[in-house]
Amino acid sequence: MLNEQDTGLIVTDIQGRLAKTVYQSEAFLLKCEQLIRAAEVLALPIIWLEQVPDKLGATTPVLQPFINRNSLITKCTFDACQNAQFVDTIQRNGKNQWLICGIEAHICVYQTALSLLERGYTVFPVSDAVSSRDPDNKQLALANLRDAGAAISSVEMCLYQLLGSSQHPAFADILAMIKE
Known part of the structure; x- marks a missing residue:
């Protein structure tokens, strides 16, 4: 079970045109934004990843306001x-414990999550906050990650686990985000 004290969020490569061309991109981006905003309210560490931004573009404009430049890591792997x-x-x-969202589910999200599992971390791919251009690739990645020991979650599922109770000080704020 997720707990607030031991959990962080990894935002993986939600960049450029690809962010607009993944399966159900509008719904995907909304769920990512909800997850990121809730992580900020809960003061979870957020690590931002960008895959060769000089070629793929920067993080999509809708998520730009949330980036902490000190936690942005550029990668080529x-x-x-x-x-x-x-x-x-x-x-x-x-x-x-690491929540992971982003694109593409079957490439960067999958390989990063698998390596984190191999290093002994508990990994929670957030199913409605990961995507691929082809929905079959997303499903395959989530199935393989589950088989490897990842705990597949959703935005609402993980947030309610982190809150633990309607008495949590952030409950009203996060409930409002979920209802948007």
Whole structure:
């Protein structure tokens, strides 16, 4: 079960034209925004990844306002764990549970999540906040990650786990975000 004290969020490569061409991009981007905003309210560490932004473009404009430039890591490998800065950032945060959202589910999200699992982290791919151009690739990635030991979640599912109770101080704010 997720807990607020031991959880962080990894935002993977939601960039350029690709962010607009993934399956159900509008719904996907809305769920990513909800997840990111809720993570900010809960003061979870957020690590932002961009895959070769000089070629693929920067993070999509709808998410730009939420980026903390100090936590933005540029990478060229599909598996972010092949990037020393990413591994160092994960270790420095001291969290054992990582939510992961982004694109593409079957490439960068999949490879990064698998490597995190192999390193002993608990990984929660957020099903409605990951996407691919082809929905079959997304489903295949989530199925393989589940088989590898990941705990597949959704935005609402993970947020309610993190809150734990309607008495949580952030409950009203997060409920309002979910209802948007």
